[in-house]
Amino acid sequence: AQKVTQAQTEISVVEKEDVTLDCVYETRDTTYYLFWYKQPPSGELVFLIRRNSFDEQNEISGRYSWNFQKSTSSFNFTITASQVVDSAVYFCALSSGGSQGNLIFGKGTKLSVKP
Amino acid sequence: DAGVIQSPRHEVTEMGQEVTLRCKPISGHNSLFWYRQTMMRGLELLIYFNNNVPIDDSGMPEDRFSAKMPNASFSTLKIQPSEPRDSAVYFCASRQGVLAKNIQYFGAGTRLSVL
Numbered sequence: 544a545q546k547v548t549q550a551q552t553e554i555s556v557v558e559k560e561d562v563t564l565d566c567v568y569e570t571r572d573t574t575y576y577l578f579w580y581k582q583p584p585s586g587e588l589v590f591l592i593r594r595n596s597f598d599e600q601n602e603i604s605g606r607y608s609w610n611f612q613k614s615t616s617s618f619n620f621t622i623t624a625s626q627v628v629d630s631a632v633y634f635c636a637l638s639s640g641g642s643q644g645n646l647i648f649g650k651g652t653k654l655s656v657k658p
Numbered sequence: 659d660a661g662v663i664q665s666p667r668h669e670v671t672e673m674g675q676e677v678t679l680r681c682k683p684i685s686g687h688n689s690l691f692w693y694r695q696t697m698m699r700g701l702e703l704l705i706y707f708n709n710n711v712p713i714d715d716s717g718m719p720e721d722r723f724s725a726k727m728p729n730a731s732f733s734t735l736k737i738q739p740s741e742p743r744d745s746a747v748y749f750c751a752s753r754q755g756v757l758a759k760n761i762q763y764f765g766a767g768t769r770l771s772v773l
Binding site: 575576578580585586587588589593595634638639645646651 | 691700702747749751757758759762764765767
């Protein structure tokens with residue numbers, strides 16, 4: 544069975560703090576894909592990043608960085624120098640390479656960044 | 659380019675009424691997904707289509723729910739009769755190609771309230 548766990552339900556930080564959102568996944572497939580989506584207060588789901596199971600390189604995009612570790616089945620997301628606009632619910636999701644694959648979502652982490 | 663377009667954005671109806679949600683996928687995308695988001699269950703897949711053909715409808719809660727994709731540029735999700743427990747945000751997403759690695763892009767969602 545495939546599963547995504549985001550253990551942090553809510554996180555609150557003060558602006559300019561760094562924050563890491565945890566994501567742990569379960570799958571028996573050797574080929575799979577991991578995604579992060581952002582859901583701001585306006586409600587839409589915005590794609591942030593995709594990673595495949597064969598590429599464990601960390602990725603940085605501006606203030607955002609992602610740490611993928613197969614050994615711990617984790618795909619964590621760090622926001623550096625957080626800003627109020629980062630306040631949103633962040634979802635981690637898994638798609639199996641062995642099928643035509645829908646997304647399995649975690650329950651999400653609500654991030655509140657206070658000024 | 660236009661993204662995934664959903665209508666209506668908000669729907670308020672009374673128990674027992676028929677509700678139809680609409681989705682226009684991104685032009686050229688082969689796969690279309692319907693998700694439901696609730697506080698209790700998070701984001702869950704209802705049904706998805708590849709090349710207008712329903713592939714997996716195991717997430718459709720019961721016979722009151724039906725979905726169609728008559729052509730590549732339009733899909734509907736119908737609930738008849740609606741019940742208060744159907745209140746949720748319904749998202750449509752589309753994807754280019756049928757592979758699990760491809761990114762799903764989401765519409766803004768339809769917030770349904772059944773009184």
